[in-house]
Amino acid sequence: MGRHIIEMLGKSKVTIENGKVVDITDPVVKYCPIFKKHHNIDEINRNAVRENCEFRIKKFGMCSESRSVRMRNFLSFGVSEMLSSALQMHVINAAVIVADGCGTAVIEDPEIVQGMGGRISGIIETSPLANVINEIGPDRVLDIENATIDQFEGVKKAFSMSYNAVAVTITSVKDAERIRECFGKDVIIIAVHTTGVSIEEAEQMFEFCDIITSCASKCIRDLAKERAMLQVGTKVPVYASSSNGVKLIKTKLDELGKRPDSVLEDSPRPLV
Numbered sequence: 001m002g003r004h005i006i007e008m009l010g011k012s013k014v015t016i017e018n019g020k021v022v023d024i025t026d027p028v029v030k031y032c033p034i035f036k037k038h039h040n041i042d043e044i045n046r047n048a049v050r051e052n053c054e055f056r057i058k059k060f061g062m063c064s065e066s067r068s069v070r071m072r073n074f075l076s077f078g079v080s081e082m083l084s085s086a087l088q089m090h091v092i093n094a095a096v097i098v099a100d101g102c103g104t105a106v107i108e109d110p111e112i113v114q115g116m117g118g119r120i121s122g123i124i125e126t127s128p129l130a131n132v133i134n135e136i137g138p139d140r141v142l143d144i145e146n147a148t149i150d151q152f153e154g155v156k157k158a159f160s161m162s163y164n165a166v167a168v169t170i171t172s173v174k175d176a177e178r179i180r181e182c183f184g185k186d187v188i189i190i191a192v193h194t195t196g197v198s199i200e201e202a203e204q205m206f207e208f209c210d211i212i213t214s215c216a217s218k219c220i221r222d223l224a225k226e227r228a229m230l231q232v233g234t235k236v237p238v239y240a241s242s243s244n245g246v247k248l249i250k251t252k253l254d255e256l257g258k259r260p261d262s263v264l265e266d267s268p269r270p271l272v
Helices: 033-039 046-060 079-088 110-117 130-136 151-160 173-186 199-208 218-227 243-256
Strands: 003-008 012-017 020-024 094-099 103-107 122-125 166-170 187-191 211-213 230-232 238-240
Touching (some): 020 046, 033 046, 079 094, 079 110, 079 166, 079 211, 079 243, 094 110, 103 110, 151 166, 173 199, 199 218, 211 243, 218 238, 230 243, 238 243
Parallel strands (some): 094 166, 187 211
Antiparallel strands (some): 003 012, 003 122, 094 103, 211 238, 230 238
């Protein structure tokens, strides 16, 4: 089942080898209202991270050959939920995402986008899992031998497959800039896993990206007061920073019969 390194609950770095948690770093964030609501976690510490990681491995086979690939929506305004809705409503026809067991992949099935993207956050390194690759489709995976993570090459692959309305998730400002310079406005760029970004990185995300998740980023939240065109979510908000971003988020709002938000409530602590 190989080696997988992810950043998850509280931005703790977790190493999983052959389906077992072998290393956990101290979390940076100590409280998250999303995990309080859904898992009743009052304090994020290494024990909480281990329990939650082992729960995910047991529940849906994260980072293992028993990985469940499909899933229905979980959060109202998670990125995978918005991408799934955008695919269903034909706002986009492909999403370039990163997931455990496949690395970068080009997905058009909304339930696979939700299943692979909705249960895991920052993936640093992953190994190929045959069941994941087979269900997604080997032709949709960037590198079936190594499960390489490369979002620029993933977007390039999507266009080579004749998709013409593509969304991509990124964690690197350099990736966002490179994708925007090469593919222009034909790609909706979504910044995820933003906890800990610098003010310079936050500014560049608002310049190059269409949608930005706040996570536990103080810089993103502060800059959003001036730069965001639309906000959804009051605890861990998601911001639109372009007209394309607004269009994608409004697709989800219309589906749910909701309006944009303008306030912030219970936030992660500390913001970093």
